[in-house]
Amino acid sequence: MSAAPAYSEDKGGSAGPGEPEYGHDPASGGIFSSDYKRHDDLKEMLDTNKDSLKLEAMKRIVAMIARGKNASDLFPAVVKNVACKNIEVKKLVYVYLVRYAEEQQDLALLSISTFQRGLKDPNQLIRASALRVLSSIRVPIIVPIMMLAIKEAASDMSPYVRKTAAHAIPKLYSLDSDQKDQLIEVIEKLLADKTTLVAGSVVMAFEEVCPERIDLIHKNYRKLCNLLIDVEEWGQVVIISMLTRYARTQFLSPTQNESLLEENAEKAFYGSEEDEAKGAGSEETAAAALPARKPYIMDPDHRLLLRNTKPLLQSRSAAVVMAVAQLYFHLAPKVE
Numbered sequence: 021m022s023a024a025p026a027y028s029e030d031k032g033g034s035a036g037p038g039e040p041e042y043g044h045d046p047a048s049g050g051i052f053s054s055d056y057k058r059h060d061d062l063k064e065m066l067d068t069n070k071d072s073l074k075l076e077a078m079k080r081i082v083a084m085i086a087r088g089k090n091a092s093d094l095f096p097a098v099v100k101n102v103a104c105k106n107i108e109v110k111k112l113v114y115v116y117l118v119r120y121a122e123e124q125q126d127l128a129l130l131s132i133s134t135f136q137r138g139l140k141d142p143n144q145l146i147r148a149s150a151l152r153v154l155s156s157i158r159v160p161i162i163v164p165i166m167m168l169a170i171k172e173a174a175s176d177m178s179p180y181v182r183k184t185a186a187h188a189i190p191k192l193y194s195l196d197s198d199q200k201d202q203l204i205e206v207i208e209k210l211l212a213d214k215t216t217l218v219a220g221s222v223v224m225a226f227e228e229v230c231p232e233r234i235d236l237i238h239k240n241y242r243k244l245c246n247l248l249i250d251v252e253e254w255g256q257v258v259i260i261s262m263l264t265r266y267a268r269t270q271f272l273s274p275t276q277n278e279s280l281l282e283e284n285a286e287k288a289f290y291g292s293e294e295d296e297a298k299g300a301g302s303e304e305t306a307a308a309a310l311p312a313r314k315p316y317i318m319d320p321d322h323r324l325l326l327r328n329t330k331p332l333l334q335s336r337s338a339a340v341v342m343a344v345a346q347l348y349f350h351l352a353p354k355v356e
Contacts, residue, residue, distance in 0.1 A: 059094060066097040071106040078112035085119055095124045102134045107143060114138075114149030121156040128157045132165065139169055144178035151181070155188035163196045174206045179215040186210050186221035190228040204230050211240045219247050220255015223262050237266050241321065245328045253337040260332070260343040263325055267351050271322040274353040318353070326352055 065077035138150030173185035
């Protein structure tokens with residue numbers, strides 16, 4: 021208890037007005053400054069029984085990571101706190117582990133039973149973070165554990181956890197492509213999800229794992245079109261590009277019979293008295309051309325896609341606007 025003042029001296033507020041908060045020489049990036057002493061201080065704080073000190077230490081460590089400083093030597097001290105009862109400390113420990121689990125795989129493997137317990141935690145953020153850490157440990161030996169965790173998370177009642185499961189799918193696929201068939205089953209399940217939070221992530225997983233399985237999209241096509249407007253911007257870009265590819269393979273091209281379309285569309289929409297007053301000869305010629313070519317009628321599902329993506333031309337994201345423009349270029353009739 022007598023060591024407590026030492027912690028309070030170095031809580032991040034000790035720097036002078038003109039100095040950076042951590043490290044006195046900005047050019048050194050903290051390598052040759054007082055980082056090592058500070059790290060010893062942080063290790064002591066993490067070893068105490070006081071949650072308030074642990075929380076303070078974790079906040080400072082996460083702040084270091086956010087500023088691009090290397091905190092990997094603290095991994096053993098941090099990983100010991102993964103079973104901490106304090107929810108705030110636990111969240112920050114998981115943030116740290118997601119960052120360094122891939123680099124410190126051996127140490128992360130020692131805590132794998134704790135991550136598995138984290139998957140059953142009542143707090144959805146802890147469940148999602150535990151899955152994120154598990155999928156960051158890129159060791160083939162834990163593939164079965166990851167597969168089981170993804171399957172369970174795909175059925176989780178929290179859409180945030182289901183979204184994290186969708187993000188974990190491509191990671192597991194890149195680690196072991198033999199799991200493809202099982203992962204496709206999970207993707208099929210998540211594609212049926214009705215929440216906007218999951219939609220973009222599962223389509224991304226679909227595009228990375230099984231883009232050739234167009235049949236999985238058939239029954240979810242209308243739902244994806246209707247959800248699109250409410251999905252976050254990153255998800256909108258992913259879904260629009262996938263639906264563009266889908267529509268180009270599943271619907272007739274609206275640019276076929278172009279000459280017929282242009283003649284008839286212009287007559288229907290922009291017809292003038294002059295056109296009506298034209299000689300009977302030209303009308304007979306047009307009438308003779310009609311039986312030769314079947315007029316194009318747009319599929320209602322094709323029209324649904326065009327109608328639901330048009331408002332996104334007003335999006336604040338340039339990437340979304342470009343994705344919609346590309347979709348219209350390939351899928352809309354020329355008059356549109």
